[in-house]
Amino acid sequence: MYAYWETVPTRWKDNDVYGHVNNAVHYSMMDTVVNTWLIRSAGLDIHDGDTIGLCVESHCVYRASVSFPEPVRVGLRIGHLGRSSVRYELGLFRADGETVVAEGHFVHVFVDRETRRPTGIPGPLREAMEKLVVAG
Incomplete structure (x- = not known):
């Protein structure tokens, strides 16, 4: 189902007054996993590359709660x-890998760093992305 996995630790400050990880933290975890994969596995140069990805859409559906100090397993696919x-x-x-805490998506549009106009996803980046594409 997901082609890439990372474990993200929760932090003490992630819990809200109700004793569970606040909803905004879920977005941060997703953004962290996407960008970690882009940098480490797909070779995106966030500092000097000609092409950058801008988030134009994000969405999250919450299924279960999680609390510090429980780590969260995050699966990524395209x-x-x-x-x-x-x-x-x-x-x-959840750490058990079975209980869904949340499901979401991010849409990036790749643009020229200087003009901020959409540009084709460069070859090496596209090749890495193709490995995460799921059918249907």
Whole structure:
């Protein structure tokens, strides 16, 4: 179902007054996993590259709560890969790997760093993304 996995630790400050990880933290975890993968596995140069990804859409559905100090397993796949855009789909799971905490997606449009105009996803980055694409 998901082609790439990372474990993200929760932090003491992530819990809200109700004793569970606050909803905004889920987005941060998803964003962290996407960008970690882009930098480490796909070779995106966030500091000097000609092409950068801008988030144009994000969404999250909450399924279960999680609390510090429990780590969260985050699965990543690509549901759609276009010429200049990509839709990352993510699942956040309890440490058991079975209980879904949240499901969400991020859409990046890749743009020229200087002009901020959409540009095609560069070859090496696209090749790495193709490995995460799921059918249907």
